[in-house]
Amino acid sequence: MNAVTHPMEDILRMDRMPHIWCPGCGIGTAVTAFAMALQKAEICLDKTAVVSGIGCSGRVAGYVKLDSFHTTHGRAIPFATGLKLANPELTVVVISGDGDLIAIGGNHFIHAARRNVDIKVFCINNFNYAMTGGQLAPTTPEPATTTTSPYGAFEHPFNLPFLAESSGAVYVARWTALHIRRLTKSMTEALSKKGFSFVEIIAPCPTLYSRRNRLGDGLDELKYYHDNSVIKHGLDTRELDIGYRKEIVMGKFVDKDRPTFIEALNDRFTQVFGDKYEQYGPQNANGN
Amino acid sequence: MRTEIRFSGLGGQGIILSGIIAGKAASLFDHKHATMTQSFGPEARGSACSAQLIVSDEPVFYPYITKTHVLVSMSQDACDKFLPDLIAGGTLLVDEDLVNLRSRSGSFKMFEVPATRYAEELGNRILGNLVMLGYFSAITRTVSPESFKKAIPGSVPQRYLDLNIHAFDRGFEHGISQGKQKKNKKSAKVIEER
Amino acid sequence: MKADPKGVLTGAHFLDGDHACAEGALAAGCRFFAGYPITPSTEVAERIALRFPLVGGIFIQMEDELASMAAVLGGAWGGKKSMTVTSGPGFSLMMENIGLAAMTETPCVIVNVQRGGPSTGLPTLPGQQDMMQARWGSHGDYEIIAVVPNSPQECFDVTIEAFNLSEEYRVPVMVMMDECVGHMTEKVVIPPAEEIEVFNRRLYDGPKQDYLPYAVDSDNGRVPLMANAGAGYRFHVTGLTHDERGYPAMNAEVQQECVTRLVDKVKLNTHAIARYEEEEVEEADIVLVAYGISSRVAMRALEMARADGIKIGLFRMITAWPFPEERIRQIAQHVNSFVMVELNLGQMVTELERCVAGAAKVHLAPHAGGWVHHPEDILQIISEATT
Structure with a gap:
């Protein structure tokens, strides 16, 4: 066989290409980084599942050749929680957007982090709701315009790494879609990390966010990242607000350990029941 | 034969548990049909509460009391509230230290036991409901004492099982000896004031 | 298949409907529960929380009913028989993900101990006012199965049946109790495990490259064979209208085929499902x-x-x-x-x-x-x- 194969063929659903994302969109880059991370992390692809919510980033699940779930708006994290707890031998990754994970799904985000459910959450942040035509998101910087903030946003946006850390995440990093190598490294680390791990990916949305704010095309956005981003590993996450066209601070901010939901559950029940209790874990998976 | 029983008192006296133990005894060990219901509400400890128990030889469809045959009251409030529903000729069992009936009207057989006082003598007033159940069994015979003895284990904390059985026996004996005295007097204490 | 004895509390008990329902779930093989407390259904969750650790089950109290229902779907795809329990207000919050369950053909059981509504209504008092919501509560065309027990014994029995139907037809099954039945205590006889029939998920075990998650054939009627996550089939599941491969296909033809089958698999089996x-x-x-x-x-x-x-x-x-x-x-x-x-x-x-x-x-x-x-x-x- 001499046929040329795509290097990602084992990870992407080639029969679903081309994808729906716009030229210049950052989601494809994030998917590429994820695919490379999967290869680097050397985890069993048959035991890896991706869960997405709704939105442009919500479509990621449909393009990865893994067990993949395209769920309802905002509910990727609780779905992933159920999946992971029911089958602890799975590596469960949530890939979705800022609106999906942090607005409608915000409550689930903080609680999953608090419980330290062993899932990886990769949030693609393009500062607006793109799938529906570019509306205000909980991440839209003041005073960017969107279709529902036509006179400029005036609500203060969330600082996602700070939200993640203060809710209990054990791994927190942020990169832009320009910083593929570092992003891939963070994703790889997150995939091997035990516990609620969070990576924010700042991504261009040329069709809506950039156009409406007259910021040029996808390449212009990458130039902005190039000129305005700085790496400050370990910086206090309180310092990570992103102002409109201001500096973007990137890096790995949190990497610590604490018991996951299942570890805490096993500890507790062992204390209470002693030998009568059988540890809950991968052996409890009911596979085919 | 369908007997409709209401256990009543204050939240915290173990009234609902009385209904559960009596129902369990009747259905699992006397092999009758028994349905227990309770009023659920935002009531806290200290307010009037009750458990309704139907014991029947036939399957129970309608699960609620329509005419009370037996009213068990462990508080004045509960007695005041539920006594009007007691049928003529019905049976009223009260904790004599907690319920005062002098101004009652109606026609029913009344029986009194110092349930809470006996419980305190046994070391814990929370056992008052078990004393009352023993008394209930002795007086009404709706549920046999043997079945009660089988129903109590598993319904109360294991470490207090003996104490609960003692409390039951105390109430039961009180009922039996009262019965003997009454036989001698040839009449139960029947209140008939109109 | 016979029930796993581990979860079966064989014997005669004096139980209320809520507790009997929980025991039914355990006997049916339910090993994943996600829920949020709400009167008058909470006792079901409480008993599951008490009983699960020693039978290898996972109980999680979620942050709300939206999360509970989503987690139940995740639990089901993770390979466990999964359940949640709620009452009116929580049932309303679950509706969107019940629709996802119908669309993705995810077996799951939803218990609704009905109280008086609308809105907060009568939290501690009975109603049977969610019967149409059970059927039509999520948007779009789909069918569900709903059972309506009238005693604690039947709460036990029909909860087992609910799991069986849910696995057999790959459809959300609702146990529509009411506050009276939920809080009524009667004798409940739990048979030995070997006398309890349970239906376990029909799983695909053919060659990986041939797996079509939403294909049906004459053998399985209108219900496609399922694969659990992690079994190596690397399938896609979406709430979008999808073809046999599970891929989104947004056109009238696929919609017609997909939605008609969701409805027909229940409707045309009414004779086998409906009991009275x-x-x-x-x-x-x-x-x-x-x-x-x-x-x-x-x-x-x-x-x-x-x-x-x-x-x-x-x-x-x-x-x-x-x-x-x-x-x-x-x-x-x-x-x-x-x-x-x-x-x-x-x-x-x-x-x-x-x-x-x-x-x-x-x-x-x-x-x-x-x-x-x-x-x-x-x-x-x-x-x-x-x-």
Whole structure:
């Protein structure tokens, strides 16, 4: 066989290409980084599942050749929680957007982090709701315009790494879609990390966010990242607000350990029941 | 034969548990049909509460009391509230230290036991409901004492099982000896004031 | 298949409906539970929380009912028989993900211990006002199965059946209890595990490259074979309209095929799914139709009416959805009238009217909830119906 194969063929659903994302969109880059991370992390692809919510980033699940779930708006994290707890031998990754994970799904985000459910959450942040035509998101910087903030946003946006850390995440990093190598490294680390791990990916949305704010095309956005981003590993996450066209601070901010939901559950029940209790874990998976 | 029983008192006296133990005894060990219901509400400890128990030889469809045959009251409030529903000729069992009936009207057989006082003598007033159940069994015979003895284990904390059985026996004996005295007097204490 | 003895509390117990439902779930093999406390259903969750650690089950109290329902779907795809329990307000919050369960054909059981509504309504008092919501609550066309137990024993029995149906048809099954049945305590006999029939998920085990997650063939009827996550089939599941591969296909043709099958797999199997009980229906001039607690109150009214010399029967639904349409049509041919007894102002009665289609008169004994009917009030409607 001499046929040329795509290097990602084992990870992407080639029969679903081309994808729906716009030229210049950052989601494809994030998917590429994820695919490379999967290869680097050397985890069993048959035991890896991706869960997405709704939105442009919500479509990621449909393009990865893994067990993949395209769920309802905002509910990727609780779905992933159920999946992971029911089958602890799975590596469960949530890939979705800022609106999906942090607005409608915000409550689930903080609680999953608090419980330290062993899932990886990769949030693609393009500062607006793109799938529906570019509306205000909980991440839209003041005073960017969107279709529902036509006179400029005036609500203060969330600082996602700070939200993640203060809710209990054990791994927190942020990169832009320009910083593929570092992003891939963070994703790889997150995939091997035990516990609620969070990576924010700042991504261009040329069709809506950039156009409406007259910021040029996808390449212009990458130039902005190039000129305005700085790496400050370990910086206090309180310092990570992103102002409109201001500096973007990137890096790995949190990497610590604490018991996951299942570890805490096993500890507790062992204390209470002693030998009568059988540890809950991968052996409890009911596979085919 | 369908007997409709209401256990009543204050939240915290173990009234609902009385209904559960009596129902369990009747259905699992006397092999009758028994349905227990309770009023659920935002009531806290200290307010009037009750458990309704139907014991029947036939399957129970309608699960609620329509005419009370037996009213068990462990508080004045509960007695005041539920006594009007007691049928003529019905049976009223009260904790004599907690319920005062002098101004009652109606026609029913009344029986009194110092349930809470006996419980305190046994070391814990929370056992008052078990004393009352023993008394209930002795007086009404709706549920046999043997079945009660089988129903109590598993319904109360294991470490207090003996104490609960003692409390039951105390109430039961009180009922039996009262019965003997009454036989001698040839009449139960029947209140008939109109 | 027989039940796993680990979860079966064999013996005679004196249990309320909520606890009996929890034991039914355990016996059925439920090993994943996600829920959020709400009166009057909380006792189900409490008992599961108490019992799960020693049977290898996972219990999680979620942050709300949206999360609970989503987690239940995740649990199901993770390979566990999964359940949640709620009451009116929480049921409303679950609706979107119940739709996702219907669309993705995810087996799961939702218990609703109904209280009086709308809104916060009567948290501690009964209602049967979510019957239409059970059927139509999520958007779009789909079918679900709903069972309506009338005693603690039946709460145990139908919860097992709910899991079995849910796995067999890959459909959300709702156990529509009511506060009265949930909080009523009676004898519940739990048989030995080897006497309990459970239906375990039909899993695909063919070659990986041939797996089509939503394909059906003559062997499996209208229900596709499932693969659990992690089994190596690397399938895609979406709430979007999808083709046999599970891939989004947004056009009218695929929509027609996909949604029609979701409906047909339940509707065309009504004869196999719907269960009911009859009390002297053949000889009756007038038939009471009731379910849940109302059926027990209706029984009292029936006895009173018989004493008055009325030829009356009772049709008790054990399955509310799919509605036992065919049997109602048959009965309608020989009775003069039906009286529907339900704790709402007219829900299942509309289905009854639809099926009777004018062949007999249909009356409603309505009740806004908060308590059960006075049997005398039902009797009054019966006498009106006989004139």
